[in-house]
Amino acid sequence: MGHRAFRVAALGLALALVGGGVGSQERDPVKIGLIYTNTGPLAQLGIDMRDGNLLYWSQAGSRAGGRRVELLTESTGSNKPDEGLTKARKLVERDHVQILTGVIETPVAYALAGYVNDKKVPLMINIAGADGLSQKQRSDYVFRSSFSNSQASHPLGEWAYRQGYRKMVLLASDFAAGHEHIGGVARTFVAAGGQIIQEIYTPLGAPDFAPYLAQIRRDADVVAVAIFGADALRVVTQYAEFGLKGKIAMIGKGGLTDEAFLDKMGDAALGVVVAFNWSAALDTPENRRFRESFESKYKRPVSLTAESGYVGAQMLARALESTKGNVESPDTFLAALRGVEVDAPRGKVRLDSFHNPLQTVYVLKTERKDGVLQNTPIASYPNTSQFWTWTPDAFMAMPSYVELKGKWAK
Amino acid sequence: MTFWVTQALNGISFGMLLFLLAAGLSLIYGLMRMLNLAHGSYYILGGYVGLAAVRVTGSFVLAAVAATATVTLVGIVMERFFLRRFPEQELPQALLTFGFLLIFADLSLWLWGGTPQTLPKPEIFERSIRIGAIVFPTYRLFVIAIGLVVGLGLWWLQEGTRLGAMIRAGVDDAEMARATGVNVGLLSTAVFAFGAFLAGLGGIIGGPFVGVYPGADFEILEMALVVVIIGGLGSLKGAFVGGLVVGLLDNFGKALFPELALFTVFAPMAVILALRPTGLFGAR
Known part of the structure; x- marks a missing residue:
């Protein structure tokens, strides 16, 4: 036993030394997969949500918690749960993303919930307000930056x-x-x-x-x-x-x-x-700054899905920061997500125990x-x-x- | 009362739009025995080109000219350089036109994006008129008027002109028509181009109330096919009556039995197919 304990300790020490030696080097990036809609009646909503995410990460220099963040995007038609599931599988199983984000349509969110529970991949829903997912079908892996459909x-x-x-x-x-x-x-x-x-x-x-x-x-x-x-x-x-x-x-x-x-x-x-829970006309410094940076970058009016996408990225970034980028340890990362609180353009947002925002x-x-x-x-x-x-x-x-x-x- | 009048007018205006699309589909089939599956693409091309032209020129009339001219040209190129190579071979023709449908769909998605667009109405038709309790957008009345004018024009063309006589001769018996000196090849191109023109016109007329969006090509093709099946392939009268029937069925179906919206259109089609496979006015 003693011998074995020694070996483990020695291995730990060796790893710590190696780790210390390469401390200045870059860890692998955190990979986030974004699913958005780009055709059909909800296309503009999806594109704005995507750009809200891109805006946040470009402002943050694509970094959070000391790690580089890589955002991979995949598109679907409007309200196509099957397409959404296919894209989620592709992102998780081929591109090895560690977090999923985005999702416009409620039926797509319902379809993805089972999959992320099986694969134990955190999903930050940016829009889809699927009531059930933050109520009767509450999941340890599903979070939301937007609202539940009936909330407002x-x-x-x-x-x-x-x-x-x-x-x-x-x-x-x-x-x-x-x-x-x-x-x-x-x-x-x-x-x-x-x-x-x-x-x-x-x-x-x-x-x-x-x-x-x-x-x-x-x-x-x-x-x-x-x-x-x-x-x-x-x-x-x-x-x-x-x-x-x-x-x-x-x-x-x-x-x-x-x-x-x-x-x-x-x-x-x-x-x-x-x-x-938001309007472009809310007169707060955070909202003004958000609105101006979105409109100067994309040359079109800011919208509610853009804000919600931005907040989704803010929440993930905050959780990465408080865990020092340790997305590989699911328990600490999920705990960080549960306790997340951000100064969103819409105001202060925190999550209830069902992972849905409490907000004005x-x-x-x-x-x-x-x-x-x-x-x-x-x-x-x-x-x-x-x-x-x-x-x-x-x-x-x-x-x-x-x-x-x-x-x-x- | 208000409900019935408004819904009937809605149905008629949608029916007129369907007539513009089905007329071309039907004429082309009648003369060339060819089902042009890319016909729905002419609708979205007309709509998108019209939208682009409206943004540049600000004029609905100029946009209509640009849209119909572009689509007519596309029709001529398709007929002359592609379909002409497969005379009377239904399967290669169907596949070829289906290929065009997919190419146009992807091209429009690439050029104009995935968000549904609505064309601005010409300014004089921005308003609604009010008769008693009934309020109705003037633009839809304008669509009905366009449909009637085109319908009358086509009827006159087919029944009262030499060109119409040649088309009818070609529809009845292409070989005999050729023997009497009718240039059936040129006539085919002309009819194909004219069919495309009508569909392009449909795109710009329908743009302000139905809109243009990815997938509209399939939906419009589907509705136009139902119209020609009900009305009878190759018959203009059939396209007109079929358009009205489908427009009204669709509208009242959605209003009265929203859960059965598709059923109210397709069930009568199935009944007609069973009782009169040639459609209401089909010759064969």
Whole structure:
């Protein structure tokens, strides 16, 4: 035994000496694989998220915790879980990335969760708000820099009731993200005393929203919308074209008046109210600096997915710093991720015990200021949890929003 | 009431767009017995070139000219230098046009990116009109008008002109037409180019409300094929009626039974295929 202990100690000493001898040399880079969307209705969201990541790493000189960081990117179509899984496999098994990041669509995130659990690869979701992944299907390996889909929906439903709206129509993209985003609004609106009178679900990438808009019941006093990307551009402009604007108020979730499309929407977007955890118009030094550096580097407006991508990179960098780049030791690295706290452009962000951000939710109204459209904060809900006023257990005991689709309208 | 009128007008305007696309597909098939799978590509090429031209010139009319001219030229080149080499060989033709479809799709993705684009409308059609409780975008009325004008023009061309007579002769019996001195080769190029022109026009007309995006080529081709199957291959009247039927079915299907959106278009097609394999107005 003594002999063996000696050998181990000697080996340790030798390694320490070798390690000390090459201390000035570079360790292998940390490899991060980014999965983003670059075709279809959500393409701009994916490209902005990617560029938010690239912006952070270029500012950080591609280094964190004393190690070089290499970002490998892989693209998919809009909402293609199978493609996302193939790309994740390629990144992990062929390129040997140690961390996965990115992911726009909720169904893609759901598809990746099982894989990263098996492979024990940390996944930092930059957008996809898949409720389940930070609730019932909480995983040690899945983290999020963005939001859970229904997180900002809960305050919005209550806010809508307080504006005097009583009859609401739900209009959402017909996939898990749409159901979760809109379900949250419906639940708190109904709980406050409001009534859902109609639910309309549109396919992702619907070429024309006219047939859906014409169905909207005219006795409604508010339409709540969860439609994103290029679809949002069409739904907001066509809402005005068919004369609904000004008659029935339009509210929605952040991406509806995404800064990436705001300029193209023009006056049709004026007065639309959304709930989200960030706006380009937030007047803080961090946000101004972020906005200016993004816009001077990419020559286009900064957007919410760009911010969320940037925050995802910030979180990974912070965890690498606190572990001195030791991504190879999973327990310490995951613990560092759990305790991460960053000064994001949107403000201070930390994670709850389900790995989802606790953050301020803003109610934003689209206005024209100095000739440019912006989402101006008109109300805020600080430190909002994804569980709103419920306890996690009470919240998770209720049916999920995906199950409740089609059951709101009375 | 408002619902029905608005939905009907929507359906008709979409139907007119489908007519522009199906007319070319149908004419080309009628004369040359060739199914041009790259027809949907002409739609997105028209849309993208139109968009680029609108950004440079700021004029919708100039953009329409640039888009249709480009697409017509593409059609001529495809027919003269490629398809002409495989006369009456359906399989090589289908493969060749499918190859073109893929090439155009990748080329557009490379040039114009993956984000769906919407063409700006001509300024005079930016507004909506209001009749009683009905509010309807004037642009869609303009699309209906374009469809009617093109439809009437085509009808006159086919029934009232010498060129139309030659086309009809070529459709009925190419060999006999040739024997009576009709230059069927030149006629084929002309019809192919004209079909491409109509699809390119569809791209620029549809650009402001359907938009152009990767994958639109397949979707539009699919819808146009349903139109010609319902209307009958080779028949202009069929393309017109088929376009209206599919446009209305699609629109009311989505509005009334959103869960069955595709079913409401494809089920009638299957019924027509079973009862009348030649379509409503097909000759053979």
